[in-house]
Amino acid sequence: MQRRTFLKSSLASSALLMAAGAGLLKPTRVLAADWNKDAFGAKDVASAVKAVFGTSDATDSDKIKLKAPALAENGAVVPIKVSSTLADVNKMAIVIEKNGTPLAAVVDIASGEPFFSARVKMGKTSPIIAYVMSGGKLYKTSQEVKVTVGGCGG
Amino acid sequence: MARTMKMKIKKKDNGIAEVLCLVNHPMETGLRKDKKTKELIPAHHIQKMLFDVNGKNAADVSLAGSISKNPLIGVHVKANSGDTIKVSWSDNKGESGSAEKKVP
Numbered sequence: 685m686q687r688r689t690f691l692k693s694s695l696a697s698s699a700l701l702m703a704a705g706a707g708l709l710k711p712t713r714v715l716a717a718d719w720n721k722d723a724f725g726a727k728d729v730a731s732a733v734k735a736v737f738g739t740s741d742a743t744d745s746d747k748i749k750l751k752a753p754a755l756a757e758n759g760a761v762v763p764i765k766v767s768s769t770l771a772d773v774n775k776m777a778i779v780i781e782k783n784g785t786p787l788a789a790v791v792d793i794a795s796g797e798p799f800f801s802a803r804v805k806m807g808k809t810s811p812i813i814a815y816v817m818s819g820g821k822l823y824k825t826s827q828e829v830k831v832t833v834g835g836c837g838g
Numbered sequence: 839m840a841r842t843m844k845m846k847i848k849k850k851d852n853g854i855a856e857v858l859c860l861v862n863h864p865m866e867t868g869l870r871k872d873k874k875t876k877e878l879i880p881a882h883h884i885q886k887m888l889f890d891v892n893g894k895n896a897a898d899v900s901l902a903g904s905i906s907k908n909p910l911i912g913v914h915v916k917a918n919s920g921d922t923i924k925v926s927w928s929d930n931k932g933e934s935g936s937a938e939k940k941v942p
Contacts, residue, residue, distance in 0.1 A: 692886045719885040724902045767914075783904050784869060791913065792898040795891070797854050801912035805867070805904045 724787050729779055732787040734816060736777050737822050742815060745770065745823035750814045752827050759806040759831040766800045770793050770818035773798035779828075782810030843937040847923060855917040855941050857889060859925045861912045867903030882931055884909060891917045895931040916942045 692725060734740045751765040766776060776791045776798060783806065791800045798816060805818035806812075813826040844860040848898050861884065868881025882923035883903040889896050896915040905911075917923060 719900055724900070765912075780904060783902065784867075787885060788902050790900040790905045792900075793896075793913075794892075794898070795896045796889075796913060796915035797863075799856070799912070800899070801858075801910075803906040803910060805906050828853035 690714065693823055697762060707796050720790065723790070724785060726787060727785065729781055729786050729813070732779060732785075733777065733822075736787070737775065737791055737815065737817055739822055742822040742824040744827060745816070748814055748816050748823060748825040750825050750827050752812050754828075755807065755830045755832070757832050759808070761803050762806050762829060762831070763803050764801065766798075766814045766816075768798040768816050768818070770798065770816055770821075770823060771818055772819040775817040776800055777815040778802070778804070779813040779815065780804060780806055780810055781813060783807050841933070841935055843925070843935055844901065845923075845925060845937050845939045847917075847941050847942060850914065852917055853918055855912050855921075855923065856912060857912050857923055858910060858912045859887070859889075859937070860908065861927055861935070862908055863929065865903060865905055865907040870904075870922065872895075881927065884927050884929045887925065887927045889909055889913055889915055890926075892913055892921050893924075896919060896923075904933055 720734055722734060723732050726735055727734035730740045747770045748768045756762045774793055778788045779786045780819060788804050809825045809830045811828045813824055815822060815824045842862045845926055846858040850854040850856055864882055866879050866882040870879045872879055881903055884901050887899040897913045899911060922938055922939045923941060924936060924938035928934040
């Protein structure tokens, strides 16, 4: 009797382990290669930018257009739009300086124009910085957005 | 759980198409607390969004939890009338989805 229950339970647990292993390993393997965990987990702007572009030295450029509201009433939904007239753009990033994890989005462009639009969450009043990698050089532009009600946590 | 996706394609000049994609997704940062139980709500947000034109990757977007819920993402890709644009996404819990549409 004891032997039987032991067999049963060990069989069940090994089956569970296998299922968990198969279920958990698959997505992490796919995503780990793609999603830049270090960059998105970074707590400050410089290390986030460095993890994305390999450098954090950026020059201000007026060839990047960042469209964001000057005053956002609701920090949970702040519409932003980034476009650029720089040539050879292959990567762009959106950083919200005073968020807990500043990096919001990274765009890799294979064939298309440098353009990105989204709605972001902002914890409090902060500058939004758009980084654009063009011909191996990093450029940026920023705009301050005032937030009256924060959209991160509560 | 099936998540609804909406796609909109606007044709621009010189072979560029604007793709707008809306996914019905909670986009939890993992930093928010449940008001009743005072426990952290686990992170659940889209990590990757891929834009393909005729099966070839055109843009590749990585997102953090700081994107608003039900994200509406827009990019410009090179595409002509009749080309098929496919958008696929995956999140940190292994959920994924995709939608495709022809350029008008």
